[in-house]
Amino acid sequence: MTMISAKQFSEWLCDRFAEDKKGVCLSREDINHLTGRQSFSLGFVHDIHYELMPHGMAFVTDTSRETFYLVPIQKRNWRDHLEKQYERELFCNVLPLDKSGT
Structure with a gap:
């Protein structure tokens, strides 16, 4: 399996889950398996999130x-x-949060 980019993985996620109204979760192992990576950084997660936001989806950990x-x-x-x-x-009657911390 070749290693895919955050953009490619985002497209794959979007194609399969764009219509889902509740969301899904994935483990680190799931992502490694699906992307062909042995490991990935938080930057990879941020890139996936960035690619998915215009489609109305967030990718967080x-x-x-x-x-x-x-x-x-x-x-x-x-x-x-x-x-x-x-x-x-x-x-x-809803008041702003107290920013002073007291």
């Missing part, structure tokens, strides 16, 4: 960098979501 998540991106504004989820009067 957990803190241990052993599990990777391909998830659809929602372009729903947080304020619109709260206004629809709660009564408008309750939303008016």
